[in-house]
Amino acid sequence: MKKVVLALTLVIILAGAFYEVKHFNTSTSNNQSVSEQITSTSNSSTSSTNYNTSSPQINPNAFNSKAIDFKLKDLNGKDVSLSDLKGKRVFLNFWASWCPPCRGEMPDIEKLYDETKDSDLVIIAINLGEDKDTVRSFIDKNNYKFKVLLDSDEYVAQKYSITSIPTSFFIDKNGTIVAKKIGAMSYEEMKDYVNTINK
Known part of the structure; x- marks a missing residue:
């Protein structure tokens, strides 16, 4: 009985560890892309010669x-x-x-x-x-x-x-x-x- 409980506990711990690693990698990847976007936006807005000249992106649901x-x-x-x-x-x-x-x-x-x-x-x-x-x-x-x-x-x-x-x-x-x-x-x-x- 003790072996079954121990084995179950070990499976739960390993599953939790796997989830945490996977979640961390996804989170880090998302954070990196957000960080890159912020850097890109910051660089384009601080340079007087590097403006975004594309047509404005209007999302009617975001405003109005x-x-x-x-x-x-x-x-x-x-x-x-x-x-x-x-x-x-x-x-x-x-x-x-x-x-x-x-x-x-x-x-x-x-x-x-x-x-x-x-x-x-x-x-x-x-x-x-x-x-x-x-x-x-x-x-x-x-x-x-x-x-x-x-x-x-x-x-x-x-x-x-x-x-x-x-x-x-x-x-x-x-x-x-x-x-x-x-x-x-x-x-x-x-x-x-x-x-x-x-x-």
């Missing part, structure tokens, strides 16, 4: 949710609310002046702004955590004209679950998020995303 309303001050101290922009298309960009990929895409945001300023597209760049003087100095130095809002305490960034910058949202005339992009974009990619709004 209402953009969260907010009220922030612009560089002139005027309140701006997202709800005030209902009926317009919105390109919402989260950034900071210390962020190289953010700085890298800003000339293209300005180019897009120049081409669309008389249309129903509103470009809003929300600065995260910096004081007004720092932001104004950066914007003035580069002669950017698109609207900049200050999220000094990063409250709006938290509402939008911003984990890295730049991050951009593309919002339709009804206030619905139709696309999101994490990382820097080229001018062509920005146009592709903008074209997905209210197609």
Whole structure:
């Protein structure tokens, strides 16, 4: 009887060990591929010459949710609310002046702004955590004209679950998020995303 119990116990231990090894190998493989994706994404978003220029991948099930309303001050101290922009298309960009990929895409945001300023597209760049003087100095130095809002305490960034910058949202005339992009974009990619709004 003792031999049967001992043999059974040994089989259970070996089966458990086999499962753990197999599970560990699968888990390690999955983690490695996720790590490689993160590295690849990081490399593409930090290089100003290595943008992803493929067409935007829009998954309607991932979005189609209402953009969260907010009220922030612009560089002139005027309140701006997202709800005030209902009926317009919105390109919402989260950034900071210390962020190289953010700085890298800003000339293209300005180019897009120049081409669309008389249309129903509103470009809003929300600065995260910096004081007004720092932001104004950066914007003035580069002669950017698109609207900049200050999220000094990063409250709006938290509402939008911003984990890295730049991050951009593309919002339709009804206030619905139709696309999101994490990382820097080229001018062509920005146009592709903008074209997905209210197609």
